[in-house]
Amino acid sequence: MSELVLFTYDWVPDAPRGFVRDLRVRWALEEAGLPYRVESVSFAERSAEHFAHQPFGQVPWLQDRDVSIFESGAILLHLGAMSPALMPEDPAGRARVTQWVFAALNSVEMASLPLMIFRFSGDTTETPGRKGLEKFLDGRLSRMETALAGREWIAGDFSIADILMSDVLRSVERAGGLGEYPVCRAYVERATARPAFVKAYDDQIAHFAAADG
């Protein structure tokens, strides 16, 4: 019996399918070949139990025996310690991966996700604020274009840092934002061609489709 349980929504609208963050955890579990099962919680009504495990009412969270963890970055570090396919075992290698885990979330996604929220608001006004946000993201993407040049993966061998960084850049690409960043685009292509990503993606699509009835 598997003791790793991944919690995600029972259903989501079409737009976020293939991009719900449980995908990052599925992908890591598939890369490591760790057995797990998926359980669903209501998207329509967030229960007190849900908030007890994920204080922002989001998904995913992971249950590993008596330990419950939320935040995809924290879950991936937890899984990383369980498999050298996800994170090196030497301290220098771990530090290298950990810094890029945070960079994906706190330096790149911090610039991309709010801009998407801004755009999804249906706002088309060219204001100084919007330009400030776009400059913020462009600055980060330019630096990633340099950081990834000549590298297959961002922190040595493939690791959880690549799962997070390529997933963040994949969202930017979907919004049409990687046009000027061919190195980032090729990196996303390389990462999403991995069998573990394809399995994770297909499984998430099937999971939400099953709820359509």
Added chain:
Amino acid sequence: MSELVLFTYDWVPDAPRGFVRDLRVRWALEEAGLPYRVESVSFAERSAEHFAHQPFGQVPWLQDRDVSIFESGAILLHLGAMSPALMPEDPAGRARVTQWVFAALNSVEMASLPLMIFRFSGDTTETPGRKGLEKFLDGRLSRMETALAGREWIAGDFSIADILMSDVLRSVERAGGLGEYPVCRAYVERATARPAFVKAYDDQIAHFAAADG
């Protein structure tokens, strides 16, 4: 001789003083009583050496013998493993702290920092995009107000999660954004009253003031 070296800018303008992220690292080092020294890199001109250690051209980074680490979250996890004053030693306690480390950066700061960039652009237009960003931050602060209710610290005893969460909320407060969140405000007050914060803050102010000549 200390082997921990914290790298920060030699100088910054007045506005960010007291808020440059090396403060998070200084604070953790002071809490743990770990010896360290501070080295400066040019703010005016970012060298190739700077980008080699911090690919986004920012600060801080930490040198621990042959390991160099950037991203304040990654640095604090590294230091956390060196002292029980910063992070519990049992796996469940570590998971609890780690998830809140990521929550501070990827759930709360992700909502606050871009909104500040937006506001600092001098934008006063009430557009749907701006409202979307403000709703995003308000949603996160409301959840923090609930999560912190009845708790002294966010993940058990005081830990690196509190250093990051209170520092993120301190920036929101500075922008006048905690008016409706008395629990968050009291938490920031409690955290910043700690002697280690006061020392770290004073040291950062003195460091940049020294460069004024």
